Amino acid sequence: MVRLAICSDAEADSQRMPNEGSGPSRKGQLSNLLRGARLSVLRTNPAKLLVVGYVGYMLAGWCLLSMPLTHETRVAAIDSFFTSVSAVSTTGLATIDPGTSYNLLGELIILLLIQIGGVGYMTIGSFAVLATAHKLSPLREKITRAAFALPDDLKPGHFILTVVIFTLVCEAIGAFVLWLIFRAAGEENAVWSAIFHAVSAFCTAGFSLNPNSFEAYSGNAALNIVISALSLLGAMGFLVIWDVWRNFTSAAFHLGFTTKVILRMTGSFLFIGTLILFVADPGISALEPSDRLLAAFFQTMTATTTVGFNTVPIGGLSMSVLVVLFVLMAVGASPSGTGGGLKTTTFAALLAIMRSTLKQRSRVRFFKRPIAASRLQAAGASAVYFIVLMSIAIFLLGLTDPQFEFERIVFEVISALGTVGLSMGITGELSDLGKLIIIILMTAGRVGILTFGIAIAMHDESRSEEKDNELLI
Known part of the structure; x- marks a missing residue:
């Protein structure tokens, strides 16, 4: 019996030994897998990581907004998805009225999605990391540089x-001043309305709790x-x-070339657009002189910044003014900001190419400064890709929603692709396929x-080409 017991213990030991030895091996395999996955992510083009990240937040927002406890009235699944994508992309197009369709919890979720989309999902996470670890990981630095097109000499941590x-x-x-304005106007829930619209305005989202945006103001x-x-x-x-x-905190004041271009281009668009709307639109011309100037400037500003608010009905604007808004919405805001569109620097580069070609110059210059070939290449590619996406979307919407006039479809497509949010009143009447087309456009507009285009390309480019693509265009 003793021998049998000894044999049994020996056999048990022999059976346990392989299992005990496999423990560290499995841990080692898991560690290798995690290390390999981390290296694979680090090697992945940051454009792909940006798209995956934003799509993830859009899907998460869809799940939250689909919960019945966030609804004031019944909301269809496609409309909740549309609202989530519109909020994260800071577009502002809406198939339903957010102020009457969602309760306070739903509106809070929309506001958080707007904030995440406006300043960038990596920015908020990186800020939390900096508050605790005081240092960003290489992956976070990589995605932050891609998201904001940061120059090499700017540290992502300080910038965030x-x-x-x-x-x-x-x-x-902004929320404090808006609260004073709404309170004086006798608006209900003035505090919440002020907070919501302040965030929506700064993030150029254009979401409003008012059925007609700011037409009453x-x-x-x-x-x-x-x-x-x-x-x-x-x-x-x-x-x-x-x-x-x-510059304010240094001894000498000297703005960078990109900053000068952005300020001059933005100022030019605001001045020219306001002047045209002030003179050309019959509806705006019928207003009192002071109200007329406010309306002309506000609609120019809302298209240029891609914020998407309006103080006059967009559907009532004349065709000539709509053409102006087409251009302003397509160009859009500036790089590294909360707005969308091709960007003012891209338009400046395209103007420089045209001017240099007409003058038969060998070098492309803007404001007497030469522009690198890599930036010109990026500007040209952005413009062509914008036109391609816009053309395909117009064609498809013409098939899925043929009941709408051509100019209304064009306006909707440019507004979605530029993440503007202005509409001629067709968003809520789109078919489900039409809504999906607009959802894709808003996603493309948000990531740039x-x-x-780089994210959905079949192959990653080389390291040097990645750096060119991250320049301020």
């Missing part, structure tokens, strides 16, 4: 801190000024704010036209 602090300060001040100069200021600060780009702040 500036972005978050600046965003919170602007939104807090078309003659309110204070509201027009506050919304315009918030939208312009968000749309001109965080790099411009960084450059201006850096060129970035979206």
